[in-house]
Amino acid sequence: MRISTLDGRRVGLWGWGREGRAAWRAIRNRLPELPLTLFCTPHEAADAASLGDPLLSPCTQVSAQALAACEVVVKSPGISPYGAEATAAHEQGTQFVGGTALWFAERPDARTLCVTGTKGKSTTTALLAHLLRAAGVRTALAGNIGVPLLELLDAQADAWAIELSSYQTRDVATSGVRPGIAVVTNVYPEHLDWHGGEARYVADKLALLTEARPRIAVLNAADARLAALALPDSDVRWFGREDGWHLRGDTVHRGDLAVLDTRDLPLPGHHNRGNLCAVLAALEAYGLDAAALATNARSFQPLPHRLQALGTRDGLTWVNDSISTTPHASIAALELYREVPVAILVGGHDRGLDWAAFAAHVGARPPQAVVTMGQNGPRIHAVLRASADVAGFYLRQAGDLDTAVAQARAALGPKGGVLLLSPGAPSFGPYRDYAERGRHFARLGGFDPDAIAAIPGLGVG
Structure with a gap:
């Protein structure tokens, strides 16, 4: 859907975060006389009113009836289209579209490299942009990583490294524009509350491949869901297997050719080094000499909140992996510190994910301590109790992060370790x-x- 096709229609904006504001600016720049209804909170309504746009009308009571009064609603990614209000409005004819879909429709000639995956997509996208720029390619780094695509609607770049969440992958499919290259690192359950279940999450995530039909798909051969896909409309390039880009121990190989020792790279965790293989496969698909560019990974600056070593205080090494939102990500974090005493803080918003695999992991390779917290903290604690009894690690509950940190520090004691x-x-x-x-x-x-x-590196550079 082009922005111009909104002219003369009843249009709503749903959400007033950075994506919502980017959508308002893009539409207003193209259609200055188009009335817009903004569905938002009362606080956001006050912020929107400060813009002085007389054609922007805030509505703080979101209902199916209010949404159905619009022909098209431009929805922010965090708002699920599967909720009761959206579903009812859709049944009455309201069309929901995301900013990602609008950008792709407006920029059909952009040379796009789209990256998604349950884990590792942000680092993979940023590393891809870093190596493209090292090759002298003017590259935009945007999407779910921090800059909405619509903020860069009129920007010029030779390559677009775009991170897509599962909230956005179907947007690409509905835009009618095929991505140039799509990279998928892995797929396992996440965001089940937004999607309404595991099957729909997987279908929405894989829509980037199965429905958007990228010209080239760069896929992880080690992921069972990806390995089982049939993509007749795409040229599939595999990483993670011996005839392509893969890791042997700590060394990146292209087939049998040893290319790069990864031990000194600023990429914490084996999974991140594996995602370097995804990046190199994507660069090769783009037409560059990936082997020659690989050494530039040494100058990559790691992203915040992703296994980020903050420093040492009183014998404790503080590691911030706040981006971790699945038990699988927490397992990967523990693997990085398996040789040292570690106290891990787990728990937060409860999306109903299964913690059995995490319990099995800490039972087999016990950390010094696990402290649970947040809404699902009690449920995780109950799952881990048997593992703690057998493996002998310290298991405690906390009501908030402050208390969890205090309990973790006590568990590590004067000898220190990793918090x-x-x-x-x-x-x-x-x-x-x-x-x-x-x-x-x-x-x-x-x-x-x-x-x-x-x-x-966000934006164009």
Whole structure:
């Protein structure tokens, strides 16, 4: 859907975060006389009123009837189209569209490299942009990573490295524009509350491949769901298997050719080094000499809140992995610190994910301590109790992050170790987002939250 096709129609905006404001600016720049209804909170309505746009009318009571009064609703990614109000409005003819779909429709000639996956998509996208720029390619880094695509609607770039969440992947499919390259790192359950179940989550995530039909698909051969896909309309390039880009021990190989020792790379965790293989496969698909570019990974600046080593205080190494929103991500974080005493903080917003695999992991490779917290903290604690009894690790519950940190510090004792925030759950409730949670953790450790928060390389460069 082009923005121009909204002219003369009853149009709503749903959500007033950064994505919602980007959608308003893009539509207003193209259609200055189009009336818009803004569905938002009372606080957001006051902010919107300060813009002085007489054609922007806030509505703070979101209902199916109010939504159905619009022909088209431009929806922010965090708002599910599967909720009762949206479903009822859709049944009455309202069309819901995301900003990602609008951008793709407006920029059909953009050379796009779209990255998604349950884990690792942000680092993969940023590393891809970093190596493209090292090759002299003018590259935009945007999407779910921090800059909405519509903020860069008129920007010029030779390549677009775009991170897509599961909230946005179907948007690409509905835009009618095929991505140039699509990279998928892995797929396992997450965001089940937004999608309404595991099957729909997987279908929405894989829509980037099965419905958007990228010209080239770069896929992880080690992921069973990806390996089982049939994509007749795409040229599929596999990473993670021996005839392509893969890891052997700590060394990246292209087939049998050893390319790069990863031990000194600023990519914490084996999974991140595996995602370097995804990046190199994507660069090769783009037409570049990936092997020659690989050494530039040494100058990559890691992203905040992703296995981010903040520093050491009183013998404790503080590690901020607040971006971790699945038990699988918490397992990967523990693997990185398996040789040292570690106390891990887990729990947050309860999306109903299964913690059995995490319990099995800590039972087989026990950390020094696990402290549960947040809405699903009691449920995780109950799942872990048997593992703690058998494996002998310290297991405690906390009502909030401050108490969880105090209990973890006590568990590590005077000998010190790693204090690891890797919640395996979203931050909704006490925090606006994972970044706010990570900043709070940094403050508790005596670190400057502003100094640890910047994402390098966003936008066009």
